[in-house]
Amino acid sequence: MVLLASRYANSVARGAVLSIAAGLSFMLIARHQLALPHAHPPGVAQRIGSQAWDVALRASTPGQTIVNAESSSASSSTSSTLSDFKDEDDDDALDDSHLGFARGEWNPFLAETTPITEIQIKTCMLPPGLYDLCSPTSSKKEDATRGEWRRVDRDLNKRVGIYYAYLYYRLLIPSSSTPVITNITLIDQEIELDSTDGVWTRVSENIREGIWPRMKPMYLYYRSTSQHLIKAARAASPDRNAGDSLEPITQLDVIYGGNEVQPLPGYTKLPGKISGGEDDEKAVGTGNRKGSRVGSTLAYRKIAQKSAAAPPLRFSAEGTYTILQVADLHLSVGPGKCRDLDFKQRTNCEALGADTYTLQWLETALDEVKPSLVVLSGDQLNGQDTSWSVQSAIMKFAPLIYRRSIPWTVVFGNHDGETTDLDLKRQIDLMSRLPYFVGEAGPSSIAGSGNYVRSIRASDSDTVLSTLYFLDSHANVKKTAPWSQAGYDFIKPDQINWFRGRSAQIHTLKRPYTPSNVQAKGSRARPSKANEAVRHVPRGSESRTTAQTSALASGSNAATQRDDPDWAPSESGIGGKRMRKRALHARQDDEDADALGDGEGDDSVLGPDDNTEDIAKAIAVEEAGNSDEKIDLGYGMMPDDGANIQDAPTGHETDTFVKGNPLLENEKGLEPTVLPVGPTLAAPLEAKPNALVFFHIPLQEAYDSPIDVGADGTRLFFGERLEGNGASKTDSGFFQQGLLAQKELMAESDGPVDAFWDGESSAPTKGRPEVKVVANGHCHISEDCRRVNGIWLCFGGGASYSGYGQPGFLRRMRVYELSDYGETIETYHLLDTKQIIDRVVLVGEKAMGS
Structure with a gap:
């Protein structure tokens, strides 16, 4: 009997594993390719769903055109005259693929006009970009009659959760009479909402699922409104618009950060926060408060509008700019x-x-x-x-x-x-x-x-x-060695x-x-x-x-606390130490140091700014040269040899x-x-x-x-x-x-x-x-x-x-x-x-x- 080598079994096992891996890879690639939309389909290219909806419930008058935000920056930021395009250097057409948005998928910049009909929230352990196991279950029949699920490709739990959470939505199918979503809200309790403008539905999944440490559950509610009600509202409006309340929602977005982060143009940001809000004990603080959760919230868009284009850069009639x-x-x-x-x-x-x-x-x-x-x-x-x-x-x-x-x-x-x-x-x-x-x-x-x-x-x-x-x-x-410091790059x-x-x-x-x-x-x-x-x-x-100068002679070393790890004070020549010739760097008055106050009683966010009397006194002192204070120029104190302010070079009153x-x-x-x-x-x-x-x-x-x-x-x-x-x-x-x-x-x-x-x-x-x-x-x-x-x-x-x-x-x-x-x-x-x-x-x- 012929005996097989002991390594034979290992070889067979390795071959089997490699074969299975190759087969899975092929299926994944094939599924991905089949799921992609055709770049050049036979016949006339059409977006049937959008066209059907436009015919049924057109939000704008026939003379209006909603311009896709995908349009070239050259055409959207200059006027139509030939001379306004002479500056253009960009040889690449603006394409959503540059931002990572494939055609047929969620794109917050796309001027989508098809209303949303359903919303779901799903969580999963693996990122859906690897292989989407998070999508809501749906049969082929449901996809055909209710539309396929699209994913808002922003993780609701980014940097705050132990697993991933995503929004999914469906768009209206052509010629469908399905009610469309006209409003959404976030509520941290289970309640029933009544409305004469539609029916409120609670998304079953807790939108805070997966956040750790855990937070009080919060749910997303959306209001579905009959298409007939929207049509009636538009018919009664002189501009053929159903208004902020009844216009359908056509796009969703997830926003990270606090109140200072604004939504994209045309979007409305929900007031509540999923995480990082006032009810989040782990929310990141603005002062000494310790917390790490920046948090997120939702935004929606109803009508896509063309972004305002900047006019050509021109001098004023008086010749100023x-x-x-x-x-x-x-x-x-x-x-x-x-x-x-x-x-x-x-x-x-x-x-x-x-x-x-x-x-x-x-x-x-x-x-x-x-x-x-x-x-x-x-x-x-x-x-x-x-x-x-x-x-x-x-x-x-x-x-x-x-x-x-x-x-x-x-x-x-x-x-x-x-x-x-x-x-x-x-x-x-x-x-x-x-x-x-x-x-x-x-x-x-x-x-x-x-x-x-x-x-x-x-x-x-x-x-x-x-x-x-x-x-x-x-x-x-680029570093030449792992232990070396990377210096600044240069113009090529x-x-x-x-x-x-x-x-x-x-x-x-x-x-x-x-x-x-x-x-x-x-x-x-x-x-x-x-x-x-x-x-x-x-x-x-x-x-x-x-009055505008500061107490730099106080010896602070904060100037060396740069945020660049490879920066160090220069030991020779210009720059490493403080360089200053002016002597009047006494600390500002309290009202100057507090000039960036609450701004109450002023139309500005900043505080008082008029210090004319103090300025006049300081200038008088500087001109008279009657200060006995020694001045730190960054190379030690000036010698006490009778030198005063005017002993420094006087060619430039503002020079270093x-x-x-x-x-x-x-x-x-x-x-x-x-x-x-x-x-x-x-x-x-x-x-x-x-x-x-x-x-x-x-x-x-x-x-x-x-x-x-x-x-x-x-x-x-x-x-x-x-x-x-x-x-x-x-x-x-x-x-x-x-x-x-x-x-x-x-x-x-x-x-x-x-x-x-x-x-x-x-x-x-x-x-x-x-x-x-x-x-x-x-x-x-x-x-x-x-x-x-x-x-x-x-x-x-x-x-x-x-x-x-x-x-x-x-x-x-x-x-x-x-x-x-x-x-x-x-x-x-x-x-x-x-x-x-x-x-x-x-x-x-x-x-x-x-």
Whole structure:
């Protein structure tokens, strides 16, 4: 008898297991493929269910058209004129697949018009994305007569439960007379609801099933209304609408987070919370309350409406345009954590939650500045495992902007892609479906997401008067070893080539620009602000007031408590230590520190802001130089040798200063930096319009390049920088090969082209750089500007209480005011006390240093 080897049985067993696994895999794949809708079915493509319902119960008049939110951002965010599409860089059509929504499945952005007829809740141990074992039981006959179940693909128990819970719903079948759902509500007790507008049904499953630790049961009720009743209500209405009460519900959504998270446009958020509400003992707190459950609730939509498209970006008739830069919001799904605040401000912040406190400040800034455009310059999301629902974080800040009919756009920071459910490309896709958004992902062949151009045109023509470039500065470079720290990434060579190619496409114009309907001389008027208590100093700059400065000399080390693990204070050169030349950094009065109070009796969320008397006293002290207080410049106390306030360099009342640092020494008599001649009123030239560039992580040149010198022999910088070097360790070459290479005047001949350039033949240029300002975020307690080789490098300063800061360093937002049809660029900071500091003309005939 032949004996089989002992390993024979094992081989047979392994073969059997592999065969079974292969068979199961084949069946799963086959089922998935068969379940997918045909992309190109034979004959004319139809959505029969929707059409049948539209015919039976059309909500709009025949002349109205409900536009699908799937439409391209290019077509929804610009007007129909050809010139308005010249800026478009996105070579990918907007597709729901980018957001993870397949056709025929639940999609909260789809303009669904078919009513919902049934709702169920099901729980399961395995995620349905792996294999859907959670679906409600249904026969083929029921699917044919009542419709197939669709799953709302958001886990009700996300991060709060021990297993998964999902909503399922059915849509109305064509020509069916089944009642449709017109209302839903959440109730934490079993009751019977009566209504003359329909019959209420309780979903059998406890919507809190699976939450741990357990909560009191809560049930979802929905009201079913007869189609005849809806038709009668529409017939009686002049606009053919059954009203908020009787219009059918056509879409559902699950929202994570607190009250500050708004639903998508067109949706209504239910007031009760499934978890994380007031009745949840484990709900996450806004102050010292310990809890971890952020929670969720439901939202529904009845009628899908087209999102408002942002008009083309245009100067006003007076030639002005205002850009509000909002840097580093650091928003989470939950309430956020208040960071690095004075005691009274921390108390107010923790009472509301850091994110809510930040959003109130954002609303105040929007109402104060009334910007033409809002640019969020990166780290809108806090990342760090707190922004796991991108939609929740975005729907905290975006509605505050678009509900004011303000165009807005973004660039991404190093935290925006951390531990989230949507990558940067899909984040852009989501925002492109929101009103007034003017950004885009940019070419897919270029590194990163968010490389694009926007032009600001004249009010009376399509002439481009200013150019805005937006780039992705990426996040972190890949680690070379598990134990190494990942440094910041850098702008890639293909991005530099893209920038130069787009710059080469910008048309020149005769500058300064004269509109067709010439305005009277002196028509430009700066908006007056009663609380703009600032002192004028030479060269077009206005000094920062002491009432707005803070107690940074108190020795706090909060500036080093960055949220980036690889950041450390610099031990040499600029930035690692506090750098400041002004001496009057005494702690603010209590009313200033408490300026962000409850806001009672004021139309703003912020508190009092007028400190004119204190400001006048402080300025008098500074001018008299009669203070005996020693000043900590970050390198130890000043020697007690009779030196006082005016012993520090006096070239800039708002400058930072580090004794012995050649980049920041501000002595008189330096040789002025001479730039090529540009267009002036006396000598107009054919030139490209002035440009600004927005990206998150600053360049190395913001730290180690020589600072330009003004006509009076002093260096051109102002503001303060209270932290270390935040640039990438890798020199991308963008400053030299990109910004300095593209100038505003076209060269007289094609001439030689540097080896780096592989784009347009008309690239060679001359004169001053086309880009006049680089606007960065990233460094929350850096808010200075400095001019390097004719380009201003400016930090926005931290805007959020959820991001790191330093006690006494007020949160702020930078404003860029473009005037004289783009020839003048002026900037200032708006503090969270609603006061304005450091108003400086950067570009123009009255610019600083001219």
